[in-house]
Amino acid sequence: MLQINEPNHRIAKEAIAVWRISSVISQVIVLIIGGALIWASYNFHWYAWIPTVLWVLLGIDIVYACWEVTIEPKLKQKYWRYGISEEFVKIKQGIFHKSYTVIPMTKVQYVEAEQGPILRKYKLHAIHIGTMTSSHTIPALQDEEALQLREKIAHLAKLKEVE
C-alpha cells in the first residue's frame, strides 16, 4: 500500500505449516465442543431453536475453517513484512485489511523470543516487542535469525529519549 521506506523482511516460510497445524488443532476442539452441544440439545430436548442456531454456527465455522487451514496461512505469510532500523520497528501485515505499524526504537520497553511446541518442531521463534502502550509480535522467524534480531532490538532499544 505504501511505497516508501517499506519494511522488506519476510517471515519464515514454515510459518504456513505452523499456522495450519495450530488451526487444525483449534478447529478440532471447536468441532468436538460444537458436536457435543448439538448432541446435548437433541438428547436433553432443549428449545427447538437452539440446535438450529448451533447447526448454522457450525456451518459458518466449517466454511471459515476451510479458509483458515488452506489459503489464509499462505497469503498471510506472503504479505507479512517487518523491518528494523536504528530508529524504527516497522510491521506490515494483512491480506484484505492491511495494517502498518511504526514504533520508534526508543519507545521499545522489552523484547522477548518465544517458542511453543509447534514452533520448536520447525525450529522457529516468535518475537514479542512491547512498548508502554502495546505489544507487537513477529510470529515466526528461524531460530538463529530470531535470536539475532532479539539481541539487535534489545541493543538498539537501550537508548532512551530525553523527555
Place this chain on the structure above:
Amino acid sequence: MEPKRMHPMKIAFLFLTTLKNSIFVFLYLFVLHFNDVSMFIKIARIIFCVFLISRLIAIIVEWWKTTYVLTNQSIDVSRGLFRKKYSRIPLERVQNIRWQTPFYFQPFQLTILLLETSATDDRASVKLVGIKRDEAKRIEQQLHDFKVAKTTDIPDFAQKDDESVQAEQGEERIVHFNPTRKDVIKASFLSFSFLAFIPILVTLFKNMEDVVDIEEQAEGVFAYLTSSWISITITIFLLVLIAITFGVVRTYLKYGKYEISSDEAHIYIESGVLSERAFTIRKENVQAVKITQNPLKKLLGLSEVILVSASRDDDEEAVNSLYPYLPSKRAQTLLEELLPEFQFTSDLQKLTKQALIVRMLRLPWSWLIATGLIIWLKPEWWFVSPILFIATYLSRFFNYRNTRFVFQQQFIQMKTGGLWSTVFVTNRKRVIEINMEQSLLQRKFGLSTITTYNRTKPYHAETLEDITIHHAEDFQNWYDQRREEIQIKST
C-alpha cells in the same frame, strides 16, 4: 523526619463519602419504606446500620494507622493495622498535583492533596486527605525544588545560593483567564439543555396514565397529578424550574470562580466557589491538546479545551479540562499563550470525494441491528427505523464535511466528528507509535486510515479515517522525520 498523621477531619471526609455512596439505600430503607414494618425492611435496616458503624470503625483505624513522611527523594506512606503496607513514591515520578478542598475543610485550613504519577496501578498516586494547607504548600514547593534541581542538572545545586533558587521559583505567574459574568451566564445557559426532555416527559406521563390503573390508585398523589392536563403542566413546569435552578446553581458553584494561570514550566487551574479545587500540571507532561464542541456549544461559540496527560481520565472530579465553556476564539489564543509547543493552524486539508463515497457505501451495522430488533420486538415502532437511517447518513455526511487534517513541521492536527466535533493537536515527539490501515473497500478507492498513539494512562489513540494513500504516505514520511528531532539520553 517524624511520620505524620492526617487531620481527624479525614474521618469526616471518608464517612461522608460513604454516606454519599449509600444514599439510595438510605432513601429506600428509611424514606420510601418509612411506614413499612415488614421483617425484610427491619433486617435490612439493621444490616445497614451495622455496615455504617463498622465502616466508621474501619475509617478511624485507617486514619490512626496511616502516616506519611516526605523525604528529599520520595514520599513514603505507611498504612494498615494487621497487614502493614509501605509505599514509596519517588518525587521525580510525580507528574501532576491536584488540590481539592471540600467546603467543610475550609474552616480548618485543610485540604486534600493528590500527587499523580504516570504509573497505571492504584499505587500510582498518593492521596493525602486532610492535611494543613501550609503543609500542602510545603510539599508542592519541595516537589518544585526537586524538579528544578533535576532539570537544571547542576550537580552542586545544594551550594547554589539562595537568591538564584528564589529567582527560579519566584517566576511570575501570569493569569490568563478569569470567566466574566457573561461567560458564567452562558455556561449556566448550557444547563438548560434538558429542556429538550419536556416532550419526552409529556409522552411519558401520558403513557403512565395507560399503564397505571387510575381507579385503583385513585387516592394516590400520582393519580391526582395525572388526573388533569392543568396539574400535569404545573408539575412539569415546577420540575423544570427546579432542574434549571439546580443547573444554574451547580454551574455557578463549579465554574463561577475560575482561574487559569501559568509560569515558565506549569499550568495552574483553580476553581470552585464553595468546594475548591486546584490542579497543577507541568507543561512538559501535556501530551496533546483537544478542543471539543457539542451542538449547543457550537451555537453559542463556546468550546472546551482538554489537556491530554497522564492523569486519570475516568475521574469525574478531574480538572483536565482548562475550562468547559471557553469562548472559541479565546480558546486558541489561550493555548498559544499556555502551550506554544502545540500550534493550531487554519490551513487544513479536506477529505476527497472518494472518502464520501466510501463512507456512504459502508454497511450501517448499528442501523441494521436496530431495525432487526424493532421488527422482532416492537413492529409498531417501525417509524424509528427510517429516522435512524436518515440520522446515520446525515451524520456520515457531516463527519465527512467537517473532517480536516494537516501534518506539517512537527505538528499534526486532526479535526473529526460532525455535530460533536473534536480538534486534536499534538507534535511528532509526543507521538509514540503510529498505525496505518487499509480495508478492501478503502483500497478500491485509494484511501487509508491513520492512527496516532500518545502516552497517557496507558495511551490515547486518535484515528483519522479515509484520507488518500498519498496523504498517508505524507503522514509516514512526517513521522520518519522524528529521528531528526529527538535527543538521545547519554548513558
